[in-house]
């Protein structure tokens with residue numbers, strides 16, 4: 698019997714050297730010399746990073762390490778100052794967000810105020826591939842749906858069932874709990890049938906019962922072949938679902954390895970002790986100071 702491709706992808710990860718920038722057996726996303734600066738602050742300076750296809754990779758690091766900025770750059774929501782990156786063997790450097798999504802790399806965002814006013818179903822339909830809000834909204838008001846819209850609605854219902862959001866289909870998204878919103882964000886991202894998902898703190902604001910369910914959904918998606926990279930501060934979550942962990946500090950990639958090795962890595966201990974997780978560093982920019990105040 699042929700080997701399960703997913704098991705072999707993640708299994709092969711445990712055999713490679715846990716070194717920052719190490720080559721992966723089957724990289725889907727590859728970054729080289731990627732930098733992003735804000736004024737004098739170098740937020741990201743990643744020399745080389747490969748994300749393994751079919752695996753769940755956690756991106757961790759203290760506040761202000763550059764994780765979100767890296768996600769923004771790669772997903773086309775921010776520009777880099779330098780470097781190049783490729784996806785599925787083809788260059789992706791500098792592509793705008795809509796093109797990145799069309800290539801199959803999709804990033805989740807927290808539900809915005811505008812989307813909170815739409816129903817759960819409308820949120821999914823707006824995320825349908827090749828659709829732009831101005832084309833979908835009038836369609837939503839039409840009593841008879843044409844072929845493409847019907848197909849999108851079928852896909853949306855499939856996802857709502859999958860995430861047990863079916864009964865909330867016609868509720869305003871703003872009325873959902875924190876955990877249900879996270880499920881909706883995941884469902885929105887899946888409308889386009891992506892190859893890879895970038896999840897920014899998928900468990901933030903989720904109660905423990907729903908956290909388990911969300912973790913189950915994410916590992917199930919991985920088992921179906923989706924590649925997942927997520928930023929997370931909760932180490933139980935990181936240890937619980939990731940196949941591989943990449944650690945950033947001060948914009949750099951300082952460590953990589955299987956989850957059970959990461960806690961023992963001296964560079965990781967330095968990164969977290971040097972800049973406590975709940976404490977913004979004095980060298981952080983405005984954003985770091987603002988975050989510090991909020992927390």
Ligand SMILES: Nc1ncnc2c1ncn2[C@@H]1O[C@H](COP(=O)(O)OP(=O)(O)OP(=O)(O)O)[C@@H](O)[C@H]1O
Pocket residue numbers: 735738739740758759760761762763764765766767980981982983984985986988
């Ligand atoms: N738009 C911006 N303008 C100025 N500085 C920024 C901006 N965005 C990020 N930064 C700075 O870049 C650095 C990296 O921030 P980033 O949000 O990427 O870190 P992070 O690792 O995601 O942190 P956290 O875990 O707290 O979300 C920080 O010092 C931050 O203050």
